[in-house]
Amino acid sequence: MTYTPHGKHLIGGEWTAADITFSSAPASGTPHEFSEASEELIDEAVKAAEAAFWSYGYSSRKERAAFLERIADEIEARADDITAIGTAETGLPAGRLQGERGRTTGQLRMFAQHILKGAYLDRRHDVAIPDKTPPRPDLRMIERPIGPVAVFGASNFPLAFSTAGGDTASALAAGCPVVVKGHPAHPGTAEIVAEAILAAIEACGVHPGVFSLVQGASYEAGGALVTHPLIKAVGFTGSLKGGKALFDLCAARDEPIPFFGELGSVNPNFLLPEALGHRGKDIAKGWAASLTMGVGQFCTNPGIMVTLAGPEADGFAKAAAEALGEVGPAVMLTEGIARAYRGGAEAVAGAKGVETLVKGKCEAREGAPALYRTTGKVFLDNPDLAHEVFGPLGIIVMAADAQEMRAVAERLEGQLTCTLHMERDDTEFARTLLPVLERKAGRLLANGFATGVEVSDAMVHSGPYPASTNFGATSVGTLAIRRFLRPVCYQNIPEALLPEDIQHIA
Amino acid sequence: MTYTPHGKHLIGGEWTAADITFSSAPASGTPHEFSEASEELIDEAVKAAEAAFWSYGYSSRKERAAFLERIADEIEARADDITAIGTAETGLPAGRLQGERGRTTGQLRMFAQHILKGAYLDRRHDVAIPDKTPPRPDLRMIERPIGPVAVFGASNFPLAFSTAGGDTASALAAGCPVVVKGHPAHPGTAEIVAEAILAAIEACGVHPGVFSLVQGASYEAGGALVTHPLIKAVGFTGSLKGGKALFDLCAARDEPIPFFGELGSVNPNFLLPEALGHRGKDIAKGWAASLTMGVGQFCTNPGIMVTLAGPEADGFAKAAAEALGEVGPAVMLTEGIARAYRGGAEAVAGAKGVETLVKGKCEAREGAPALYRTTGKVFLDNPDLAHEVFGPLGIIVMAADAQEMRAVAERLEGQLTCTLHMERDDTEFARTLLPVLERKAGRLLANGFATGVEVSDAMVHSGPYPASTNFGATSVGTLAIRRFLRPVCYQNIPEALLPEDIQHIA
Structure with missing residues (x-):
């Protein structure tokens, strides 16, 4: 590192210092x-x-x-x-x-x-x-x-x-x-x-x-x-x-x-039946990649995946768990963020009716991917599960049927983004969800992940409170x-x- | 009156009533x-x-x-x-x-x-x-x-x-x-x-x-x-x-x-020297008309006129007092508003360094025009004088010089409107005020009064807090x-x- 910080404030064109100081806490190198x-x-x-x-x-x-x-x-x-x-x-x-x-x-x-x-x-x-x-x-x-x-x-x-x-x-x-x-x-x-x-x-x-x-x-x-x-x-x-x-x-x-x-936001994804059937495993891999990008430290991190319970959803969960299991722990932005992440993950893991699929080991300033699954009913009964855990944590919500999936959508707080994974034959299903999701988020996506936020004229990075x-x-x-x-x-x-x-x- | 109110709420297409009622208090006719x-x-x-x-x-x-x-x-x-x-x-x-x-x-x-x-x-x-x-x-x-x-x-x-x-x-x-x-x-x-x-x-x-x-x-x-x-x-x-x-x-x-x-807003007017000299008395009449329109019950009512002290300003004050003196009391929107108006007028009249020029008699639900004059210094020292009194009340602020007039402008809270009365030769004077006023109000006027609010594409009815x-x-x-x-x-x-x-x- 060739630049050595002088530790001052820039005020009106002058670098100025006051007596009290704090120490930086870099992930590597000298504070x-x-x-x-x-x-x-x-x-x-x-x-x-x-x-x-x-x-x-x-x-x-x-x-x-x-x-x-x-x-x-x-x-x-x-x-x-x-x-x-x-x-x-x-x-x-x-x-x-x-x-x-x-x-x-x-x-x-x-x-x-x-x-x-x-x-x-x-x-x-x-x-x-x-x-x-x-x-x-x-x-x-x-x-x-x-x-x-x-x-x-x-x-x-x-x-x-x-x-x-x-x-x-x-x-x-x-x-x-x-x-x-x-x-x-x-x-x-x-x-x-x-x-x-x-x-x-x-x-x-x-x-x-x-x-x-x-x-x-x-x-x-x-x-x-x-x-x-x-x-x-x-x-x-x-x-x-x-x-x-x-x-x-x-x-x-x-x-x-x-x-x-x-x-912040949990950026829910809705995995519709035809997409699940045709591309479930690919979507699982893409989700795992998006979820762990930057150690999950994005406001657009896709923390929740809602789908319909059944053998195909089980296969999806297995594929996601495999993909996430391959990702090791990584250093997070601060010790406080790492601590909060582990605390949040423990709270999810300990919630009634939640099954842990992946729980990587990590320590100090690290975060490792974590994956959980639960039912639509449990998710609807426990509003805490809908709150953001900042880091690479995913929850798969297995809804009993389309109606319960819609109920999950209706229960959501304001989001930065909501995503649909869908095939052409999911269009009618999507049509029942989209008006609900539109009221919940500033950006709606199909068949992608929200972690890439394009800087352009049509971008919206916003949403109803608390997004x-x-x-x-x-x-x-x-x-x-x-x-x-x-x-x-x-x-x-x-x-x-x-x-x-x-x-x-x- | 041919329409007799039934006194119900309109809720989802149905007229509905609850047990508790209140009485209307019309200015005329039956409650x-x-x-x-x-x-x-x-x-x-x-x-x-x-x-x-x-x-x-x-x-x-x-x-x-x-x-x-x-x-x-x-x-x-x-x-x-x-x-x-x-x-x-x-x-x-x-x-x-x-x-x-x-x-x-x-x-x-x-x-x-x-x-x-x-x-x-x-x-x-x-x-x-x-x-x-x-x-x-x-x-x-x-x-x-x-x-x-x-x-x-x-x-x-x-x-x-x-x-x-x-x-x-x-x-x-x-x-x-x-x-x-x-x-x-x-x-x-x-x-x-x-x-x-x-x-x-x-x-x-x-x-x-x-x-x-x-x-x-x-x-x-x-x-x-x-x-x-x-x-x-x-x-x-x-x-x-x-x-x-x-x-x-x-x-x-x-x-x-x-x-x-x-x-709400006091909608200050700034009467610049050339306009004062050339058209002072006409502006005084226009101001009196705007101030008393609708018994002064407009959010854009021009409550404050700032000008430079001197014989011409004295003439302006005299003309405004004459014009306002011709306007009698009139019924206000509610008894509460009339009471608050009279209370506000008394507070202005009783403030140190404020001279009463016009104080019409009124009672019960009436309001009559009131006009006061004070100096820039008194106005700057007493922030209460800058607060809205809802009704036909005007205060003439005689600034000692251009600098004090600018100080008055700088001291203003957020306004719906600010107005300049100016001639071509006031342009340089106006140039020193306009940037200050622009930060204070949603609408800036020259040579008019703010009480007419055009409904159009370019209208702004807003301003910094508390406007x-x-x-x-x-x-x-x-x-x-x-x-x-x-x-x-x-x-x-x-x-x-x-x-x-x-x-x-x-």
């Missing part, structure tokens, strides 16, 4: 000391963001696009160092860090292109009708940036959902300065990415308050950030418990603000920019005073 | 008894809405447009009865009720046309790229209705923001069934409009659960409605206190839901439909299973 953000430092960072808004919030889309592109370039210029420190801190393999870096720079460039097109501004013009009763004034509408945004780094995506990830990229694209609270599981990765953003700020001559990184391992730092009066919205990817606590703080502010939290705290928004894809915009109407405002983007419209 | 909604009746209404969603949420845009048009027709068929009962209950003049009826039917027809165009669906299609690494699946996105919506009637708009008002029209247009909690200030008006909607339901063959009206004078009814697990969003126009209480209930649910509250609880949404104009939609992504879903609107896109 480093990082300064823990005080309330004063967070206040400085947010005030710098507010100061930056008066220029950055009025910058041209071309300027912001160039800035986003430059951030992508600066990240690429630090590629090997980012991979080195990222793999050391998270225990994820180098290929994953490289892929995630491509996703991160791709996202930044996608938003650069997206704002240049301008459709996201949703510009509207109602021309004056002076002889109407009452007369209609000239009305122009445009989506404007909302002000400083707080973003929380995610434990499981050190790049794509962290310092320069989708929340930051979409907020910066909208014209909003960002204060990132780095995740303590990968503070060095956060720091080097912040170095890249600082280099882009300097190269593009952007106000340095446009981006700050504050580090911290305490809950207090996050609370101080989201309750700061100048913060206007929050982007968060993480656990239900942590996210709900921050959501509550946002709602209880003197001025409540939106909390865009993506909080997300705002079912109307998405944290992935170009629509993510809408979270950081608000419509403003200009009535008879002289053209010279209008924002440039709304001056010349039809 | 009537209305059934008070129990928790059981509210549960029935919401369950009927949920049942209706399975057909109505999947109806075609053409079907929903015909339904909206028919509601407008049925309201028109009851025009005279609606005006009669509306004027009696609210004390508003017949002309106002007639105008508001036109606004209401116009809104319904606007949403009918809007959904037929289909742009609101924001359809997106990322075609599959099989040879990409990893392969890109077929991804289609569309905005889908969210499920049953709760709507609260507003005291000050018995038609346009009540039973078949903008919230109901936009939710029905989106495909969401609606449960309306009628405002107890005009339950008979709510009832006859519900009769119109029921006639449209029967004529169009729509599931009768698509619309219910529950009446009630208690806080409990509203609380029971917004905390019902099957309600997915709330539309509300009303007071900060009542709205904030419902907002908190929505945020504290097991499944938090969005509360779209439009909570509204969702600065990203609007409750007036076609964009209002977005509140009741959520994006759903379909990945490789067979075309036969897709919602009709997303089957055939490029």
Whole structure:
């Protein structure tokens, strides 16, 4: 590893440290000391963001696009160092860090292109009708940036959902300065990415308050950030418990603000009879691969497979168990996550009416695949089985019949994704399930697994609570920019005073 | 008055009553008894809405447009009865009720046309790229209705923001069934409009659960409605206190839901030097007219006029006082509103450093114009002066200089509107204020008054808290439909299973 973290916060263009520190806990290599953000430092960072808004919030889309592109370039210029420190801190393999870096720079460039097109501004013009009763004034509408945004780094995506990830990229694209609270599981990765953003700020001559990184391992730092009066919205990817606590703080502010939290999901799969009969074993293998990818540490991890009980389902379970049995233990993102995973697996294993099919041995910071089977009835009677266990854990739910399968679907909480495995002859069966699943999830899939989340125009990474705290928004894809915009109407405002983007419209 | 209210709730197509009743308190004519909604009746209404969603949420845009048009027709068929009962209950003049009826039917027809165009669906299609690494699946996105919506009637708009008002029209247009909690200030008006909607339901063959009206004078009814697990969003126009209480209930649910509250505003005006010099007296007259329209009972009522101290400002104040002095007392919407108005006026009059210019006499359910003047310094030192007093009350704030005027702008809470009165030579002055005001309000005006809210594509009736609880949404104009939609992504879903609107896109 050639990059050695200095352990400071980036605040308004300066690297700053406070007295209290915390230690990083890398999966490999040396721990480093990082300064823990005080309330004063967070206040400085947010005030710098507010100061930056008066220029950055009025910058041209071309300027912001160039800035986003430059951030992508600066990240690429630090590629090997980012991979080195990222793999050391998270225990994820180098290929994953490289892929995630491509996703991160791709996202930044996608938003650069997206704002240049301008459709996201949703510009509207109602021309004056002076002889109407009452007369209609000239009305122009445009989506404007909302002000400083707080973003929380995610434990499981050190790049794509962290310092320069989708929340930051979409907020910066909208014209909003960002204060990132780095995740303590990968503070060095956060720091080097912040170095890249600082280099882009300097190269593009952007106000340095446009981006700050504050580090911290305490809950207090996050609370101080989201309750700061100048913060206007929050982007968060993480656990239900942590996210709900921050959501509550946002709602209880003197001025409540939106909390865009993506909080997790069990991403149920429904394996329909014809698909089970024709491709059951292949689907079992694909499921095992998806379930164990990244040690199951994806919000789109397919934790539940619902199918119809019978010999074919037994064969499916056997094939899935075989495939999972071949996957050994692997290091997880943090010791806390590994501990929570093992605790969650034990709770499932101990639940009444649940049979353990696979239970790999693992210790310390490791997670090994686990597979369970139960009946539709048991699943319906025990709501705990429908809660996410973050890691490579699968439950096969054997429904007695189609009606019970539908009952399982109806009982689901909000999900990021729901998946159907189906053949053409399953269409009528699928037709009874799809309307139910559509109300449960932001994304519906057929014959695939949800763990690959395409970054594109049509992607939705969201869903009813608890999958997300705002079912109307998405944290992935170009629509993510809408979270950081608000419509403003200009009535008879002289053209010279209008924002440039709304001056010349039809 | 030819229509005599029966005092029942409309629930799933049936008129139903419970034992407990409350009395209406009309400004003129006979009070009537209305059934008070129990928790059981509210549960029935919401369950009927949920049942209706399975057909109505999947109806075609053409079907929903015909339904909206028919509601407008049925309201028109009851025009005279609606005006009669509306004027009696609210004390508003017949002309106002007639105008508001036109606004209401116009809104319904606007949403009918809007959904037929289909742009609101924001359809997106990322075609599959099989040879990409990893392969890109077929991804289609569309905005889908969210499920049953709760709507609260507003005291000050018995038609346009009540039973078949903008919230109901936009939710029905989106495909969401609606449960309306009628405002107890005009339950008979709510009832006859519900009769119109029921006639449209029967004529169009729509599931009768698509619309219910529950009446009630208690806080409990509203609380029971917004905390019902099957309600997915709330539309509300009303007071900060009542709205904030419902907002908190929505945020504290097991499944938090969005509360779209439009909570009021003082709608500050900034009178710039050249406009003051050239047109001060005309602006004073216009302001007085806007301030007293509808006895000042508009959320866009222009309660504060900020200008620069000096002889011209003194002349402006004199002209405004003269114009307001000519306006007598008038009956307000409810006794409670009249009492709160007089209390608010007394508090302003008693504040240190505030001079009373006009204080009309009024009693019981009346409100008379009141005008006060103070300095920028006093206004900045006393945040209470910036709070809304619902009624025809104006405060002239004499800023010492441009800097103090800007300080007043910076100190403002979120507003629905901010207005500049300016001449061409005020442009540079305006340029220093506009960015500040843009962050404070959903609509910015030049040389007009905010009390006329055009219903159109470019209108924004929203703003930072406390003007509204969702600065990203609007409750007036076609964009209002977005509140009741959520994006759903379909990945490789067979075309036969897709919602009709997303089957055939490029």
